[in-house]
Amino acid sequence: MSPIDPHRAARALNARPARGPGTILATLAVWLLLALFTLPALAQNRTTTERQFRGWLEQTVWVRAKAQGVSRATFDAAFAGVRLNWDLPDLIPPGTKPVTPKRQRQAEFGAPGRYFNRGSIDGATRVGRQMAKRHAATLARIENQTGVPGRIILGIWGRESGYGQVAIPHDAFEVLGTKGFMSTRADYFTDELIAALRIAQAGHVDPRNMKSSWAGALGQPQFMPTSFLRFATDGDGDGRADIWRSEADTIASIGAYLQRHGWAAGRDWGFEVVVPASVSCALEGPDQGRTIAAWEKLGITRVSGRPFPAQERRGKGSLLMPAGRHGPAFIVTPNFYVLKDYNMSDLYALFVGHVGDRIQFGTNDFTGRWGNVGGLLRSDIAAMQRGLERRGHDVGGADGLPGFKTRRSIGRWQEKTGQKATCFPDSGMKAALAR
Template identity: 40%
Template sequence: MRAKRSNPVRLVLRRGVDCFVALLLAMTVVPSSAAAADADFTQFISSLWPEAAKAGVSRAVFARETGGLEPDYKLPDLLLPGRPKTGAPSQAEFVQVPADYLREASIARLASHGRTLMQQHAATLRAIEQRFGVPGPIILAIWGRETDFGRHRLPYDAVRVLATQAYVGRRKEQYRGELIAALQLLQSGVVTRKDLRASWGGAVGLTQFLPSEVTKHGVDFDGDGRVDLWHSVPDALASAAQQLVNKGWQRGVRWAYEVRAPGNADCTQGVPEVTKPIGQWLQEGFVPARGLRLSAAEQAQSASLLQPEGIYGPSFLTTQNYFVIKEYNFSDLYVLFVGHLADRMAGGASFETPWSASHQLRTISVEAMQRRLTELRLYSDKIDGKAGMKTRAALGAYQKRAGIKVDCWPSEEVLRAMRAGR
């Protein structure tokens, strides 16, 4: 019996059908896992209801603001199961060298506009300084740094950001509370969901407060019966001043003084724990920039040494108010930006000592340094890949021990020495 010949047309059609079925199966597999993930997120959001109710959020507001909410897995700094870490925070404060972050063109542009705003809001700024003791240029500089004086539209829906961070962020408990605080703001009617825009970290308003901070530090300075950090410049600026005061701002004290360090300065002293009267620093050879003469009261103030690029670039003697601003944003570069911008708006000049063109090590390399310094018991702070004051001082201590140049700056040369076991 002769075998039946295959019909080539039927074979092609059959293969096409098989491919189409396979494609359909593949399409159903991927969404099912995504749907499962979203179902877990929805369940997580639902689990927050008792906590929200205890905070005074109504069922109607909770349902309205969280209904259909989806996570945003594209945000930085998330811990996603089964996926690589999204990396350290992409804030410029932690990934740029000072010369880039404190770019003269940016400072000059903001200072120019800031001087116009100083005139426009002169009465408000005088009233704020009289009440809180915080100079107008300081709070204007915060506004300028945070949202470009309100000209920068924040890119994210705050509720979605806070919910995502509470679900898979690195600080879940903190953001859980911030999400509840955001729902409280929406229920109060002080802000609409449309206007409740945020940074990727969940900060809102002209001067960038976390939702809970609005309640803690918010001030109704324009007297309209509500704290409006989204549309009221007086409220936003007064609230920023109130936050600084609540964190320890001292009336009549500068944020810092730029100085020239002597050649024998020990950069390992550049930590908050090492404080001396400014007059003592001057006796040790530190010279105020541009011939500035400090009064007896100023010289009696306690200050710490700050050298953001180790022995390279400018040096500063930082007062308590420096660290108060740092409570607003925990970055030396942020505080330098705000303080220097405030000085420029008040008529000051650019930094006397230029920033060096230093290379910024990758976060993973700085983390490796911090781990090694911890092993050597020279460092006991966070392993976060950020070369802050304590990391730089610990590096200087290591350099002394290893018999290499002491500059308190994380470099490839120091990293190689550590890896070589020196």
């Protein structure tokens, strides 16, 4: 660590009242002194850490990789020129302790309506229709093999990488190596790093061209390496699963992923519905599912006015109200939760299904309108969740993310206390639940 704490010095300087030009010159002199001491120390610390990183690669990663059939040539090619990426989040350099941020936000669970902004929806739909025409034969073939509709594959492809048009900027071995060596989930990323080496060894992609997101997700479908090994598929018949450059391989891989996670052929993902006031929003969740015919008997109808398809009426459906009473409502099938296996966000799965419908059927926007809710700090939502837990509710963990268990717990608490159930957190609840 630096012999001078620059943060403490900065606080001291900021606490001093201004006393004219002399004080300003003195302040500049102190900052220059800080730089002279601190920057070399930081550089020395990073140099030492880089040496430790190279030692870890040799003593830990190479030993494991070799045992799993990775050659020395592949290993050396993968790490040629690779250094630690100090700009990645959640890093814990050797000899330091993790810092827990006090204020956190997450777009997936922020204001729900923002997730469905005009540009994202229209762009994914427009380009998706172009891709549907360009890859019609491949999409039809993969749908026949897996039972997954082409429009659903397109919805995921568009959300993950803009149909391959969004740049995937990072060197996978730099990202996974850095995070495996010094991150808050080092063991997890080390396993992913070994999997990435196995992918390179199998010849699917040159290791120097293995690009990933900042979190190590690979290629156009954004598979983590262990998912690649399980689900990546050769869609163009060249003997490789090149999810970076081959659109056919990307389509086939997404289809295989969903099939292996239980996609039920012949069923839809869900339907937008009208939920009458007599039906509690606290009935949300897959564990409270019933046949769609039973939901109909409660008075739930499709917003289109059309009846539910006959084969769907016999199957199980679940109530989904991602913004509680402040937004559109849906009856979703088990296939919706297969989409959530790809990304554990209700909004993500809803986006994919909605864009897919727009691509194939020309579906319009949701009839229900998103209310001006959300945008709360995760720490505030977590405080509400703890308050609900103290009252005996199962919120799925106080993680600051308002999933369906939190939403319905809010509804049940509101109903029990004589309030109108909205099933969504708002700032006014925090004080009441803190008691």
